Amino acid sequence: MKLSKLLYSICIALLSHAALAQDGSISGSLSSNGSPIVSANVGLLNTPYGDVADENGAFRIQKVPFGRYTLVVSMVGFERISQSIQVSASNPDLTLNFELKEKVNALEDVVVSGTLKEVSKLESPVPVEVYTQKFFKANPTPSIFESLQNVNGVRPQLNCNVCNTGDIHINGLEGPYTMVLIDGMPIVSGLSTVYGLTGIPQSLIERVEIVKGPASTLYGSEAVGGLINIITKKPGNAPQTSVDIFATDWGEVNTDIGLKYNLGKRAQSLLGINYFNYQNPIDNNGDNFTDLTLQNRISIFNKINFQRKDNRVFSIAGRYVYEDRWGGEMQWNSENRGGTDVYGESIFTSRWETFGIYQLPTSELLNFQFSANGHVQDSFYGDTSYDADQYVAFGQLTWNKTMGNHDIVAGTVYRYTYYDDNTPATFNTDSNENNPSRIHLPGAFIQDEISLKPNNKLLLGLRYDYNSIHGSIVTPRVNYKWNSANKRNILRISAGNGYRVANVFTEDHAALSGARTVEFAGELSPETSWNTNINFVKKFYTSNSTFIGLDATAFYTYFTNRILPDYETDPNKIIYSNLDGNSISRGISLNVDMSWESGLKINGGLTVMDVTVEENGERTRQILTESVQGVWSVGYKFRNGIQVDYTGNLYGPMRLPLLGELDDRPAESPWFSIQNIQLTKKFGNKWEVYGGVKNLLNFTPADNSIARAFDPFDRNVTFGNDGQVIPTPNNPNGLTFDPTYVYASNQGIRGFLGLRFTVQ
Known part of the structure; x- marks a missing residue:
C-alpha cells in the first residue's frame, strides 16, 4: 500500500513537472505606414528569449516557457513598444502584429519658416532645416553667431581682424543676403546685421530653422540668399x-x-x-x-x-x-x-x-x-x-x-x-x-x-x-x-x-x-x-x-x-x-x-x-x-x-x-x-x-x-x-x-x- 502511494506521488510530480516544462511560441510582424520594419529587436524583458525581424518584418520566438512576460520591440528611429503578454496552455502560440510609430525627429519637427504657418517638416513643400538646442549644446558658444559654424552650407564670416564683427554666409552668399528673424519677425537687419546674432540668450532658444535660397515672396527684402x-x-x-x-x-x-x-x-x-x-x-x-x-x-x-x-x-x-x-x-x-x-x-x-x-x-x-x-x-x-x-x-x-x-x-x-x-x-x-x-x-x-x-x-x-x-x-x-x-x-x-x-x-x-x-x-x-x-x-x-x-x-x-x-x-x-x-x-x-x-x-x-x-x-x-x-x-x-x-x-x-x-x-x-x-x-x-x-x-x-x-x-x-x-x-x-x-x-x-x- 505504501509502495503504491509512493509510485502515485512520483507520477503526479513528474506530470506536474512536465506541465510546468511546457512551452509555446510568439510570432508576428512589424510594420510602419504599410512597410515592413526590418532588423527590429523583439524580445522578452529580462530573459534570453528574442528574435530579429526579417526582410518581411516577420519574427518568431520559439520554446518560450509558459508564463507572464513583458514583450519589448525596439528599433532605431521608432518609439519603443512594451506590452504585457502571457504564454499558457490555453494559448501556447501567440500571434502579434505591431504598427511602429516613428520617433519625432528632424523630419517631423513643426516648422513655420517655409510657409508662414505651422506645418510638420515632413509635409512642408519648402525644404527647411531644423536645429534644436541639443545640437548646439554639443559645442557651446557665447552666441548663436558662432554656433552656426557646425551647420552645413552656413559659415560665420569675420569681416574685420580688429573689431571682429561678422555676418552669416549661406551657400557662399554674404551676410546681407541672409535675413535673420526672431519668432518669425524681421528683427536682425540693417545696422544689427553684424551685431544682432550676439546677445540672444541661448537657454531660451527652442530651435533654429534655416531656409536656403530666396524667401522674398514671404519675407520681402533681404531674404535673397x-x-x-x-x-x-x-x-x-x-x-x-x-x-x-x-x-x-x-x-x-x-x-x-x-x-x-x-x-x-x-x-x-x-x-x-x-x-x-x-x-x-x-x-x-x-x-x-x-x-x-x-x-x-x-x-x-x-x-x-x-x-x-x-x-x-x-x-x-x-x-x-x-x-x-x-x-x-x-x-x-x-x-x-x-x-x-x-x-x-x-x-x-x-x-x-x-x-x-x-x-x-x-x-x-x-x-x-x-x-x-x-x-x-x-x-x-x-x-x-x-x-x-x-x-x-x-x-x-x-x-x-x-x-x-x-x-x-x-x-x-x-x-x-x-x-x-x-x-x-x-x-x-x-x-x-x-x-x-x-x-x-x-x-x-x-x-x-x-x-x-x-x-x-x-x-x-x-x-x-x-x-x-x-x-x-x-x-x-x-x-x-x-x-x-x-x-x-x-x-x-x-x-x-x-x-x-x-x-x-x-x-x-x-x-x-x-x-x-x-x-x-x-x-x-x-x-x-x-x-x-x-x-x-x-x-x-x-x-x-x-x-x-x-x-x-x-x-x-x-x-x-x-x-x-x-x-x-x-x-x-x-x-x-x-x-x-x-x-x-x-x-x-x-x-x-x-x-x-x-x-x-x-x-x-x-x-x-x-x-x-x-x-x-x-x-x-x-x-x-x-x-x-x-x-x-x-x-x-x-x-x-x-x-x-x-x-x-x-x-x-x-x-x-x-x-x-x-x-x-x-x-x-x-x-x-x-x-x-x-x-x-x-x-x-x-x-x-x-x-x-x-x-x-x-x-x-x-x-x-x-x-x-x-x-x-x-x-x-x-x-x-x-x-x-x-x-x-x-x-x-x-x-x-x-x-x-x-x-x-x-x-x-x-x-x-x-x-x-x-x-x-
Missing part, C-alpha cells in the same frame, strides 16, 4: 529655472539665465538674461593687435503669452542689448578713443526690440504680427567716427484659409525704416545738409498650397512691394513636393525670385575699418536674384539596426544688379556699384544622419559650391568664398552617463583681398579645420557639468593678416598725386594698413568648463 529663424521657447514649455555658465582659459565668461513666472492667472512670462565678458588682451601672433576683440555685453529678453478665449494666440516679447567692444593695438585704452596716437576700434551699441503676434477675435484665422526696433551706435574706427541711428517698424496681417485641397495664406505688410549717420550715405551734397533715409515699404502677398494627390503638393506664391525710393518690386515662387507612401522618400523642387535694397554702411563695416575710403559708382539699384534647387530626402534602416537619413540638395542662383565691394581696382578704396554683368552661386550639398541602438550618433555634411562674378566678359571667383565646406558631429553616451561630443568643420581655399600686385601675402587661404571635443556628465535631473577643448588643431591665420600693423595711420606710406601708393625702400610692396584680409578667427586652442542647472 536665405533666412535664419530663431524660434524662442513658449513660456509654458520652458523650465522653471535654467542657468548655464561657462568660461574659457582665455578669460571669456558667458552666463545664460532663464526664469519662468506667472503674471496673474492669464499670462505666463519667460525672462532671459545673457551676460558675456572678455577683458583679457592677448597677442599670440605678435602683430601688437588684439587677437580677440574685448567685449562687455548684456542682453535682457522677456516673452509673455496671454491665455485667451478659444485658445486664440497673443504673445509679445522684448529684448534690450548693450555692448561695449574694442580691438586694436595692445596699448590702447579708452583715453585713445578717436585719437591718432594709438589705433583702436571702439563700438558702443545700444539696441531695443519688441515683437509679437495677436490673433483677431473673428471666425476667420487672422493674425496680426508686429515688431519695432531701435539701434544706436557710437563708434570709432581709428580716428574715423561712425555714429548711426536706425529705427524700424513692421506690421503684417495674415489670413489663412483651407478650401478643399487649397490651403491659402495671404497678407498685407508695411515696413518703415529710418536711418541716419554721419557718413556721406545720409548727406545731401547739393544742399550741404544732413538727409536721413526714410523708406516706406508697403506690400501684399498670397500663396496657395495645393494638395494634388495624397503624395503630391504644389505651392504657388506671389508678392508685390512698393519701395518709396525704388518703386514696384514683384517676387514670385513655386514649390513642388512628392513623397512615397511610407514617407521615407521626399522630393522637393523649388524656384523663386529675391530682391534686396542695400545700405552699405549698415551692412559692411569693412567700409569703415582701416585706411580705405569709400566710393559709390552711381546710384545703387535693388539687387535681384533667381534661384532654383532640387532637394531629396531618403531615410532607411539597415540590417544591423542602424538608422540612416540622407538629405541632398542641388542649388543654382543667378544675380543681376548685384552690389559687390571692389577692393582690387584701388588699394586705398572700397568701390561700391551695381555689377555690370551677373553673379552665379551654384553647388550641391549632402547631409547624413546616422544613429545606432547603442547610442552612437553621427551627423555629417558636405557642400561643394562655385560662386563666381562675371563683369566685362571676365569671370572670377568671389572673394572670401570657399569652394568646399564640411561639417561633422559625433556623439556617444557611455553607460556611466558621460556624453562625449566631437564636432568640427573643414573649409577649402578662399580668394582673399590683396592690396595690389606687389602684395606678397598669399592670394588664397589654406585648407583649414576647426575641431572641438566636449565631455558632459549629468548629476540627477538638475545638474550638468561639461568641459572640453576648442580648436584642437590650434589653427590661426598667418601672422601678417593685418597689412602694416606697425603703421596703422599710414604715417610712413608715400602716396602719389593719383592717390596710389608709391613703393619705397621701407615699403617695397606698396602696402597700406588694412585689416580686411581675414577669413578665420585669430583665437587659437583653448579649454572650457561649464555648469548647467535646470529646474523643470
Whole structure:
C-alpha cells in the first residue's frame, strides 16, 4: 500500500513537472505606414528569449516557457513598444502584429519658416532645416553667431581682424543676403546685421530653422540668399529655472539665465538674461593687435503669452542689448578713443526690440504680427567716427484659409525704416545738409498650397512691394513636393525670385575699418536674384539596426544688379556699384544622419559650391568664398552617463583681398579645420557639468593678416598725386594698413568648463 502511494506521488510530480516544462511560441510582424520594419529587436524583458525581424518584418520566438512576460520591440528611429503578454496552455502560440510609430525627429519637427504657418517638416513643400538646442549644446558658444559654424552650407564670416564683427554666409552668399528673424519677425537687419546674432540668450532658444535660397515672396527684402529663424521657447514649455555658465582659459565668461513666472492667472512670462565678458588682451601672433576683440555685453529678453478665449494666440516679447567692444593695438585704452596716437576700434551699441503676434477675435484665422526696433551706435574706427541711428517698424496681417485641397495664406505688410549717420550715405551734397533715409515699404502677398494627390503638393506664391525710393518690386515662387507612401522618400523642387535694397554702411563695416575710403559708382539699384534647387530626402534602416537619413540638395542662383565691394581696382578704396554683368552661386550639398541602438550618433555634411562674378566678359571667383565646406558631429553616451561630443568643420581655399600686385601675402587661404571635443556628465535631473577643448588643431591665420600693423595711420606710406601708393625702400610692396584680409578667427586652442542647472 505504501509502495503504491509512493509510485502515485512520483507520477503526479513528474506530470506536474512536465506541465510546468511546457512551452509555446510568439510570432508576428512589424510594420510602419504599410512597410515592413526590418532588423527590429523583439524580445522578452529580462530573459534570453528574442528574435530579429526579417526582410518581411516577420519574427518568431520559439520554446518560450509558459508564463507572464513583458514583450519589448525596439528599433532605431521608432518609439519603443512594451506590452504585457502571457504564454499558457490555453494559448501556447501567440500571434502579434505591431504598427511602429516613428520617433519625432528632424523630419517631423513643426516648422513655420517655409510657409508662414505651422506645418510638420515632413509635409512642408519648402525644404527647411531644423536645429534644436541639443545640437548646439554639443559645442557651446557665447552666441548663436558662432554656433552656426557646425551647420552645413552656413559659415560665420569675420569681416574685420580688429573689431571682429561678422555676418552669416549661406551657400557662399554674404551676410546681407541672409535675413535673420526672431519668432518669425524681421528683427536682425540693417545696422544689427553684424551685431544682432550676439546677445540672444541661448537657454531660451527652442530651435533654429534655416531656409536656403530666396524667401522674398514671404519675407520681402533681404531674404535673397536665405533666412535664419530663431524660434524662442513658449513660456509654458520652458523650465522653471535654467542657468548655464561657462568660461574659457582665455578669460571669456558667458552666463545664460532663464526664469519662468506667472503674471496673474492669464499670462505666463519667460525672462532671459545673457551676460558675456572678455577683458583679457592677448597677442599670440605678435602683430601688437588684439587677437580677440574685448567685449562687455548684456542682453535682457522677456516673452509673455496671454491665455485667451478659444485658445486664440497673443504673445509679445522684448529684448534690450548693450555692448561695449574694442580691438586694436595692445596699448590702447579708452583715453585713445578717436585719437591718432594709438589705433583702436571702439563700438558702443545700444539696441531695443519688441515683437509679437495677436490673433483677431473673428471666425476667420487672422493674425496680426508686429515688431519695432531701435539701434544706436557710437563708434570709432581709428580716428574715423561712425555714429548711426536706425529705427524700424513692421506690421503684417495674415489670413489663412483651407478650401478643399487649397490651403491659402495671404497678407498685407508695411515696413518703415529710418536711418541716419554721419557718413556721406545720409548727406545731401547739393544742399550741404544732413538727409536721413526714410523708406516706406508697403506690400501684399498670397500663396496657395495645393494638395494634388495624397503624395503630391504644389505651392504657388506671389508678392508685390512698393519701395518709396525704388518703386514696384514683384517676387514670385513655386514649390513642388512628392513623397512615397511610407514617407521615407521626399522630393522637393523649388524656384523663386529675391530682391534686396542695400545700405552699405549698415551692412559692411569693412567700409569703415582701416585706411580705405569709400566710393559709390552711381546710384545703387535693388539687387535681384533667381534661384532654383532640387532637394531629396531618403531615410532607411539597415540590417544591423542602424538608422540612416540622407538629405541632398542641388542649388543654382543667378544675380543681376548685384552690389559687390571692389577692393582690387584701388588699394586705398572700397568701390561700391551695381555689377555690370551677373553673379552665379551654384553647388550641391549632402547631409547624413546616422544613429545606432547603442547610442552612437553621427551627423555629417558636405557642400561643394562655385560662386563666381562675371563683369566685362571676365569671370572670377568671389572673394572670401570657399569652394568646399564640411561639417561633422559625433556623439556617444557611455553607460556611466558621460556624453562625449566631437564636432568640427573643414573649409577649402578662399580668394582673399590683396592690396595690389606687389602684395606678397598669399592670394588664397589654406585648407583649414576647426575641431572641438566636449565631455558632459549629468548629476540627477538638475545638474550638468561639461568641459572640453576648442580648436584642437590650434589653427590661426598667418601672422601678417593685418597689412602694416606697425603703421596703422599710414604715417610712413608715400602716396602719389593719383592717390596710389608709391613703393619705397621701407615699403617695397606698396602696402597700406588694412585689416580686411581675414577669413578665420585669430583665437587659437583653448579649454572650457561649464555648469548647467535646470529646474523643470
